[in-house]
Amino acid sequence: MAMAIENPGTRPARKGTNWEKWGWIYMRVSGVLLLVLVFGHLFSNLMIGDGVHAIDFGFVGGKLSQPFWKIWDTLLLWLALIHGANGMRTIVNDYVERPGLAKTFKVLLFLSAALLILLGTFVIYTLDPCPAGADPALVASFCNA
Numbered sequence: 001m002a003m004a005i006e007n008p009g010t011r012p013a014r015k016g017t018n019w020e021k022w023g024w025i026y027m028r029v030s031g032v033l034l035l036v037l038v039f040g041h042l043f044s045n046l047m048i049g050d051g052v053h054a055i056d057f058g059f060v061g062g063k064l065s066q067p068f069w070k071i072w073d074t075l076l077l078w079l080a081l082i083h084g085a086n087g088m089r090t091i092v093n094d095y096v097e098r099p100g101l102a103k104t105f106k107v108l109l110f111l112s113a114a115l116l117i118l119l120g121t122f123v124i125y126t127l128d129p130c131p132a133g134a135d136p137a138l139v140a141s142f143c144n145a
Protein backbone atom coordinates (compact mmCIF):
# COMPACT_ATOMS: atom_id res chain seq x y z
CA MET A 1 0.00 0.00 0.00
CA ALA A 2 1.37 3.42 -0.94
CA MET A 3 1.92 5.92 1.87
CA ALA A 4 1.95 9.68 1.36
CA ILE A 5 4.64 11.67 3.17
CA GLU A 6 3.61 15.24 3.81
CA ASN A 7 6.17 17.86 2.76
CA PRO A 8 8.99 15.33 2.37
CA GLY A 9 11.58 18.11 1.93
CA THR A 10 10.94 19.74 5.28
CA ARG A 11 12.16 18.68 8.71
CA PRO A 12 10.75 19.56 12.09
CA ALA A 13 12.41 22.79 13.29
CA ARG A 14 14.99 22.08 15.98
CA LYS A 15 16.31 24.61 18.43
CA GLY A 16 19.98 25.04 19.38
CA THR A 17 23.28 24.07 17.78
CA ASN A 18 23.32 20.99 15.56
CA TRP A 19 26.41 19.34 17.15
CA GLU A 20 26.26 16.26 14.90
CA LYS A 21 26.45 18.51 11.82
CA TRP A 22 29.46 20.44 13.24
CA GLY A 23 31.08 17.14 14.26
CA TRP A 24 30.66 15.91 10.67
CA ILE A 25 32.23 19.12 9.30
CA TYR A 26 35.07 18.92 11.88
CA MET A 27 35.96 15.38 10.73
CA ARG A 28 36.27 16.49 7.07
CA VAL A 29 38.24 19.69 7.77
CA SER A 30 40.58 18.14 10.37
CA GLY A 31 41.09 15.11 8.09
CA VAL A 32 42.51 17.35 5.36
CA LEU A 33 44.69 19.34 7.81
CA LEU A 34 45.95 16.11 9.42
CA LEU A 35 47.18 14.81 6.06
CA VAL A 36 49.53 17.83 5.85
CA LEU A 37 50.49 17.75 9.55
CA VAL A 38 51.18 13.99 9.72
CA PHE A 39 53.21 13.82 6.49
CA GLY A 40 55.17 16.97 7.48
CA HIS A 41 55.84 15.31 10.85
CA LEU A 42 57.00 12.04 9.25
CA PHE A 43 59.10 13.87 6.65
CA SER A 44 60.96 15.99 9.23
CA ASN A 45 61.54 13.04 11.59
CA LEU A 46 62.32 10.27 9.12
CA MET A 47 63.59 11.74 5.85
CA ILE A 48 65.73 14.78 6.70
CA GLY A 49 69.39 14.31 7.75
CA ASP A 50 70.07 10.93 9.42
CA GLY A 51 66.35 10.14 9.58
CA VAL A 52 65.12 7.97 12.42
CA HIS A 53 68.73 7.39 13.64
CA ALA A 54 68.95 11.07 14.61
CA ILE A 55 66.04 10.87 17.07
CA ASP A 56 67.22 11.26 20.66
CA PHE A 57 66.65 13.70 23.53
CA GLY A 58 68.76 16.39 21.80
CA PHE A 59 66.72 16.07 18.58
CA VAL A 60 63.39 16.39 20.40
CA GLY A 61 64.73 19.23 22.62
CA GLY A 62 66.01 21.06 19.52
CA LYS A 63 62.67 20.73 17.73
CA LEU A 64 60.55 21.72 20.70
CA SER A 65 62.66 24.85 21.28
CA GLN A 66 61.35 26.29 17.98
CA PRO A 67 57.95 28.07 17.98
CA PHE A 68 57.18 26.64 14.50
CA TRP A 69 57.39 23.02 15.68
CA LYS A 70 55.61 23.83 18.94
CA ILE A 71 52.61 25.12 16.98
CA TRP A 72 52.86 22.22 14.46
CA ASP A 73 52.91 19.62 17.27
CA THR A 74 50.11 21.34 19.19
CA LEU A 75 47.87 21.30 16.09
CA LEU A 76 48.81 17.67 15.35
CA LEU A 77 48.12 16.64 18.95
CA TRP A 78 44.76 18.39 19.37
CA LEU A 79 43.35 17.74 15.89
CA ALA A 80 44.41 14.05 15.80
CA LEU A 81 43.13 13.21 19.29
CA ILE A 82 39.77 14.97 18.83
CA HIS A 83 39.45 13.42 15.34
CA GLY A 84 40.24 9.93 16.66
CA ALA A 85 38.02 10.18 19.75
CA ASN A 86 35.08 11.58 17.77
CA GLY A 87 35.50 8.85 15.14
CA MET A 88 35.42 6.20 17.88
CA ARG A 89 32.30 7.88 19.36
CA THR A 90 30.56 7.42 15.99
CA ILE A 91 31.54 3.73 15.93
CA VAL A 92 30.19 3.30 19.49
CA ASN A 93 26.91 4.99 18.45
CA ASP A 94 26.62 2.65 15.45
CA TYR A 95 27.53 -0.67 17.08
CA VAL A 96 27.04 -0.63 20.87
CA GLU A 97 23.38 -1.37 21.50
CA ARG A 98 23.23 -1.29 25.32
CA PRO A 99 22.80 2.39 26.30
CA GLY A 100 24.69 2.07 29.60
CA LEU A 101 27.69 0.42 27.93
CA ALA A 102 27.69 2.99 25.11
CA LYS A 103 27.67 5.80 27.67
CA THR A 104 30.57 4.21 29.59
CA PHE A 105 32.66 3.88 26.40
CA LYS A 106 31.98 7.49 25.45
CA VAL A 107 32.94 8.80 28.90
CA LEU A 108 36.17 6.75 28.77
CA LEU A 109 36.92 8.02 25.26
CA PHE A 110 36.42 11.62 26.39
CA LEU A 111 38.57 11.19 29.51
CA SER A 112 41.45 9.45 27.70
CA ALA A 113 41.52 12.05 24.88
CA ALA A 114 41.34 14.94 27.38
CA LEU A 115 44.15 13.45 29.51
CA LEU A 116 46.43 12.89 26.50
CA ILE A 117 45.74 16.39 25.16
CA LEU A 118 46.58 17.93 28.54
CA LEU A 119 49.75 15.84 29.07
CA GLY A 120 50.97 16.35 25.47
CA THR A 121 50.41 20.11 25.58
CA PHE A 122 52.21 20.23 28.93
CA VAL A 123 55.23 18.43 27.40
CA ILE A 124 55.34 20.67 24.30
CA TYR A 125 55.37 23.90 26.35
CA THR A 126 57.44 22.89 29.39
CA LEU A 127 60.17 20.58 28.00
CA ASP A 128 63.58 21.91 29.10
CA PRO A 129 65.98 21.18 26.20
CA CYS A 130 69.05 21.90 28.37
CA PRO A 131 68.47 20.31 31.80
CA ALA A 132 71.08 21.30 34.40
CA GLY A 133 73.83 18.68 34.82
CA ALA A 134 72.91 16.71 31.67
CA ASP A 135 75.62 14.91 29.67
CA PRO A 136 76.63 17.42 26.93
CA ALA A 137 76.62 14.57 24.37
CA LEU A 138 72.91 13.97 24.90
CA VAL A 139 71.45 17.49 24.71
CA ALA A 140 70.85 19.82 21.73
CA SER A 141 74.02 21.44 20.32
CA PHE A 142 72.97 24.98 21.33
CA CYS A 143 72.98 23.93 25.03
CA ASN A 144 76.79 23.64 25.00
CA ALA A 145 77.41 27.06 23.41
Ligand code: HEM
Pocket residue numbers: 038041042045046052055059060063069073076077078080119120121123124
Ligand atom coordinates in the same frame (compact mmCIF):
# COMPACT_ATOMS: atom_id res chain seq x y z
C1 HEM B 1 57.36 6.37 12.33
C2 HEM B 1 56.52 7.33 12.63
C3 HEM B 1 56.78 8.41 13.67
C4 HEM B 1 57.96 8.81 14.25
C5 HEM B 1 59.37 8.27 14.06
C6 HEM B 1 57.62 9.89 15.16
C7 HEM B 1 58.52 10.55 15.97
C8 HEM B 1 58.21 11.56 16.85
C9 HEM B 1 59.16 12.34 17.63
C10 HEM B 1 60.68 12.13 17.62
C11 HEM B 1 58.48 13.25 18.33
C12 HEM B 1 59.02 14.36 19.26
C13 HEM B 1 59.63 15.49 18.40
C14 HEM B 1 58.70 16.06 17.39
O1 HEM B 1 57.83 16.82 17.75
O2 HEM B 1 58.86 15.70 16.20
C15 HEM B 1 57.07 13.08 18.04
C16 HEM B 1 56.04 13.82 18.57
C17 HEM B 1 54.71 13.71 18.22
N1 HEM B 1 54.18 12.83 17.29
FE1 HEM B 1 55.21 11.49 16.18
N2 HEM B 1 56.26 10.12 15.09
C18 HEM B 1 55.70 9.25 14.17
C19 HEM B 1 54.37 9.16 13.79
C20 HEM B 1 53.34 9.95 14.27
C21 HEM B 1 51.94 9.89 13.83
C22 HEM B 1 51.40 8.96 12.74
C23 HEM B 1 51.27 10.82 14.57
C24 HEM B 1 49.80 11.21 14.56
C25 HEM B 1 48.87 10.74 13.80
C26 HEM B 1 52.22 11.43 15.48
C27 HEM B 1 51.91 12.40 16.40
C28 HEM B 1 52.82 13.05 17.21
C29 HEM B 1 52.46 14.11 18.13
C30 HEM B 1 51.05 14.68 18.38
C31 HEM B 1 53.65 14.52 18.77
C32 HEM B 1 53.79 15.59 19.85
C33 HEM B 1 53.69 14.89 21.20
C34 HEM B 1 53.76 15.83 22.38
O3 HEM B 1 54.85 16.17 22.83
O4 HEM B 1 52.72 16.21 22.88
N3 HEM B 1 53.47 10.88 15.27
N4 HEM B 1 56.93 12.03 17.14
